[in-house]
Amino acid sequence: MASPVRLYQQEMHNNLGFFATWLPANTIELGDFGVLEAGRFRRVGSLRELGIPQAAVREGTPENLSYSSSAERKFAAAIEANIPAPPKAETGHPIHSAEGYVFEAVGIRNVEIADRMALADCILGFYQQGRWRREWLLVDAVCRAATATIIVSEDSSSEIVLNASGNIPLGSLPLADPKLGLSVSSTSGKLVHVVAQNDVSPLYSCLKVRDPLIGSASVAPVRGLKEKAGQLLTRLGIEDLLQS
Amino acid sequence: MQVYFSLSYRDVPINTYFSELFDVAGISLQADQKTDIWCMAKLERYMFEMGGFVSIIPRRVTADGLLTYSPYIARELMLARRARTPQILFVDDQLLTQYRLEFPTSAIPFFLHAPETELTRHVEEISQFRRKLASGAARPARQYVPREATIIVGAGSMLRDAASYLAAILRREDYKPTIVPGSTGLEQAFDDINLFELVLRSELCVFVLDNDLSCPDLLLAMAHAHCVPSMRFRYDPAATSREPELSGAVKWRSSEDLGSSFSELLQNYQSAFVRASGRDIIEQLATPEQVSDTLNTWDPADGPALVLHVVPDDSYVKDRVDGVIRTLECTDTGRVKNDAVCRGLYDRIKKDHFYYTFEPVITQTHVQRIRKPREMDSLNCGTCIDFACLFASMLEGAHERPVVIVVGTPRGSHALAGYITEDAVLSESEFTLGDLRGAVNRGEVVPFETTGAVEVRGDRTVAAETETERKEGGNLLDYRTAKSAARRLLFQRDVNLEYCIDVVRARRSLHEK
Numbered sequence: 121m122a123s124p125v126r127l128y129q130q131e132m133h134n135n136l137g138f139f140a141t142w143l144p145a146n147t148i149e150l151g152d153f154g155v156l157e158a159g160r161f162r163r164v165g166s167l168r169e170l171g172i173p174q175a176a177v178r179e180g181t182p183e184n185l186s187y188s189s190s191a192e193r194k195f196a197a198a199i200e201a202n203i204p205a206p207p208k209a210e211t212g213h214p215i216h217s218a219e220g221y222v223f224e225a226v227g228i229r230n231v232e233i234a235d236r237m238a239l240a241d242c243i244l245g246f247y248q249q250g251r252w253r254r255e256w257l258l259v260d261a262v263c264r265a266a267t268a269t270i271i272v273s274e275d276s277s278s279e280i281v282l283n284a285s286g287n288i289p290l291g292s293l294p295l296a297d298p299k300l301g302l303s304v305s306s307t308s309g310k311l312v313h314v315v316a317q318n319d320v321s322p323l324y325s326c327l328k329v330r331d332p333l334i335g336s337a338s339v340a341p342v343r344g345l346k347e348k349a350g351q352l353l354t355r356l357g358i359e360d361l362l363q364s
Numbered sequence: 365m366q367v368y369f370s371l372s373y374r375d376v377p378i379n380t381y382f383s384e385l386f387d388v389a390g391i392s393l394q395a396d397q398k399t400d401i402w403c404m405a406k407l408e409r410y411m412f413e414m415g416g417f418v419s420i421i422p423r424r425v426t427a428d429g430l431l432t433y434s435p436y437i438a439r440e441l442m443l444a445r446r447a448r449t450p451q452i453l454f455v456d457d458q459l460l461t462q463y464r465l466e467f468p469t470s471a472i473p474f475f476l477h478a479p480e481t482e483l484t485r486h487v488e489e490i491s492q493f494r495r496k497l498a499s500g501a502a503r504p505a506r507q508y509v510p511r512e513a514t515i516i517v518g519a520g521s522m523l524r525d526a527a528s529y530l531a532a533i534l535r536r537e538d539y540k541p542t543i544v545p546g547s548t549g550l551e552q553a554f555d556d557i558n559l560f561e562l563v564l565r566s567e568l569c570v571f572v573l574d575n576d577l578s579c580p581d582l583l584l585a586m587a588h589a590h591c592v593p594s595m596r597f598r599y600d601p602a603a604t605s606r607e608p609e610l611s612g613a614v615k616w617r618s619s620e621d622l623g624s625s626f627s628e629l630l631q632n633y634q635s636a637f638v639r640a641s642g643r644d645i646i647e648q649l650a651t652p653e654q655v656s657d658t659l660n661t662w663d664p665a666d667g668p669a670l671v672l673h674v675v676p677d678d679s680y681v682k683d684r685v686d687g688v689i690r691t692l693e694c695t696d697t698g699r700v701k702n703d704a705v706c707r708g709l710y711d712r713i714k715k716d717h718f719y720y721t722f723e724p725v726i727t728q729t730h731v732q733r734i735r736k737p738r739e740m741d742s743l744n745c746g747t748c749i750d751f752a753c754l755f756a757s758m759l760e761g762a763h764e765r766p767v768v769i770v771v772g773t774p775r776g777s778h779a780l781a782g783y784i785t786e787d788a789v790l791s792e793s794e795f796t797l798g799d800l801r802g803a804v805n806r807g808e809v810v811p812f813e814t815t816g817a818v819e820v821r822g823d824r825t826v827a828a829e830t831e832t833e834r835k836e837g838g839n840l841l842d843y844r845t846a847k848s849a850a851r852r853l854l855f856q857r858d859v860n861l862e863y864c865i866d867v868v869r870a871r872r873s874l875h876e877k
Contacts, residue, residue, distance in 0.1 A: 240789075357791040
C-alpha cells in the first residue's frame with residue numbers, strides 16, 4: 121500500500137474510528153465477511169450466503185463530513201450571475217505532497233448490526249460447526265453516504281480540476297453536494313478519485329473471533345450475560361489494517 | 365472595622381453583591397478560606413477577634429426538593445449568638461419564611477436571583493450596623509495569654525499518653541501547654557474556679573475525652589459557652605473516620621490518628637482569615653485548600669493508576685447508587701438499560717448541588733490530587749477528574765462498565781466519564797483516539813460531560829458545552845446535553861487522547877500483575 125493511502129487510512133481512522141474503504145468506490149455491505157489484504161477488505165461472502173437472514177440494523181443520523189490533509193483548493197473562475205447559459209466554474213485541487221487527500225461526504229450515516237449478542241452466538245455456532253474460519257472478519261458497521269467526493273493522491277504532487285455546472289457559488293457547498301454538478305475536467309499525477317458519487321460506503325468497521333476462544337478456556341465471575349459479545353469477538357485496530 | 369464573614373462558598377454572585385455593599389460602607393469582611401478540615405477552634409478564635417458578625421444565608425434545595433441551608437453556616441450563627449457578637453444577617457426570603465424561628469428577629473430578607481431589588485434597604489441596614497459598631501457595640505477582643513494552651517484530659521493511662529503526645533506537638537509549635545487531669549468529680553469541676561480561669565485565659569484549649577461523658581465534658585461545655593477556642597478529641601475504639609464532626613469533635617482510636625488529626629487542626633487554626641472583597645477573592649475562597657495529609661494523588665504519567673481512584677465501595681457512592689437502583693423504572697435490557705442507569709446516576713448527582721472547582725494546590729508538581737467521593741460530599745465541590753472518578757465509581761457500583769477518559773485540549777487536560785455498553789465489541793489493544801471515536805460513533809462507548817451535573821460559578825463553561833447550554837440548564841446540563849458536549853469534545857480536531865481507561869479491564873490487568 122502506497123504511503124499516501126496509508127496516511128489516508130490512518131487519518132480517517134483517527135478522525136472517525138472507522139476503516140476507510142479502499143478503493144473508495146468499492147462496495148462493502150453490512151454482514152459481508154472476508155479478510156484484509158494490503159489495506160483492502162477482500163470479500164469472501166456474506167452472512168446471507170451462509171443462510172442467515174438480514175439482521176436487524178440500527179441507523180445513525182445523517183450528517184455531512186469534511187476532512188482533508190495537505191490539499192490546496194483553488195477556485196479558478198468566478199460565476200457571473202448574468203450569464204444566460206448555464207454557468208460553469210472550475211475548482212483546482214492540486215495536491216502538493218505525498219500525503220494529500222480530500223474526504224467530503226453528504227448525508228453520511230452509520231448503519232450497524234443491532235443485535236451483537238445474537239451475532240456473537242451465530243458466529244460461534246458456525247465456528248463450532250467448522251463453517252467459520254478463524255481469520256475471517258465480519259463487517260458489522262458501515263458508513264453510508266448519500267454522496268461523497270474522495271480524492272487521494274498516490275503521488276508526490278498531483279492535481280485534479282473539477283468542473284461545476286450548478287448555479288451555486290463554489291465554496292458554499294461541500295464538494296460532495298450533487299447541486300454543484302461536479303465532474304472531473306482533468307487530472308495530473310497519480311490520483312484515486314470518486315467525485316460526487318451517490319450511495320457509497322466509504323467507511324466500515326469489522327470484527328473477528330477472539331483468540332482466547334480458540335485457546336484455553338478461562339474462568340470469570342458469573343455476572344449474567346454482560347460482555348458476552350465482547351468475550352467472543354474482538355474489534356480490529358488500525359494496525360491490523362495497515363499491516364495486512 | 366473588621367467583621368467575621370460567614371458565607372456559603374458556592375454562592376459567589378450573592379456573596380459578591382453583599383461584599384460590595386460592605387466595602388462601600390467601609391466594613392472589611394474577613395472570611396475563612398475553604399479547606400478540607402472543619403476547625404471549630406479557629407472559628408471560635410475569630411469570633412472574638414472580629415468586631416462583629418455578618419452572615420449571608422442563601423437557600424439550598426435538597427435532592428427531595430426541600431428547602432434548607434448550610435449546616436456550617438448554622439453552626440457559625442449559633443457561635444455568634446452564643447458569644448453575643450454584634451451581628452447582621454441577610455437570609456434568603458424563602459428560608460426566612462419557612463424557618464423563621466431558627467433566625468434572630470433582626471434577620472433581613474433578600475431575593476436570591478435579584479438581591480438588588482431591595483438595595484436601598486440593604487444599604488440602610490448595613491449603614492446602621494456600621495454606626496452600631498462605631499458607637500462602641502463592637503465586641504472587645506478576648507483577653508488571653510498568647511501561646512498558652514491548656515489540655516484537659518480524661519481518666520486512664522491511654523488518655524494521659526495521648527495528652528502528652530499533643531503537648532509535645534504544641535511545644536514543637538512554640539506553645540506552652542499545661543496538662544490538667546479532669547478526673548475530679550462533677551461538683552469539683554463546677555467549683556474549680558482556678559481551672560475555669562485557666563481555661564478563659566488560654567489561647568487554646570484541647571480536650572482529650574473518654575468514650576463516655578465525664579468531667580472533662582463538663583469543662584468543655586463551659587469553654588464552649590464562653591467561645592474559648594477548643595479542640596475536642598474523643599477516644600472511640602469503633603471510630604471509622606477521623607474527620608471533624610459539625611460539633612468540632614474528632615473521634616480517634618490510635619495515637620497515629622490523633623497526631624495526624626491534631627496537626628491538621630492546629631495548622632488550620634493558625635492560618636489567618638482572608639479579606640473577602642471582590643468577586644475574584646470570593647471565588648478563591650471557595651476553592652478548597654488541602655490541609656489533611658490524606659492526599660489522594662495520581663501521577664498523570666501513569667494512566668491506568670486512575671483505576672485506584674474509582675471506588676465503588678465508598679459509602680457515599682454506595683448510598684447514591686442504592687438509591688438510584690431502587691427507584692429505577694426500567695424493564696429494558698441492553699443499551700436502553702445501560703443508559704437508564706447512567707442517566708439515573710447523573711440526575712441524582714445533579715440534586716446534590718455540587719459545584720465545579722479547581723485542583724487544590726500541592727507542592728508535588730508531578731502528581732495531581734483526586735478527591736475521594738466522601739471528601740467531595742463534605743466540600744461540596746470537585747474538579748473534572750474528581751467527578752469523572754466519582755461517576756466511574758457509581759457506574760461500577762451499579763454493575764455497569766465505566767470508562768474514564770482524559771483528553772488534551774488547547775485549554776488544558778480534561779476528564780470525562782462514560783460507560784461501555786454490554787454489547788460492545790472493542791479492540792483488545794489500548795484505546796487510540798480513533799478506536800474511541802469509532803466506539804462512540806457506534807454507540808459502544810457513551811461518554812458524558814460529568815461537570816454538567818454540577819454548577820459552574822459565573823458565566824463560564826468547562827469544556828465543549830456552550831454558554832447557552834449552561835444557561836438553559838440553569839448553570840447545569842441535562843443528561844442528553846452532557847452526552848452531546850462530551851461527544852463534541854472528543855471529535856474536536858485539536859484534541860488528543862491521553863487516556864481512556866476501561867475500569868473493568870484495568871482492574872483485571874492490575875489483578876494479573
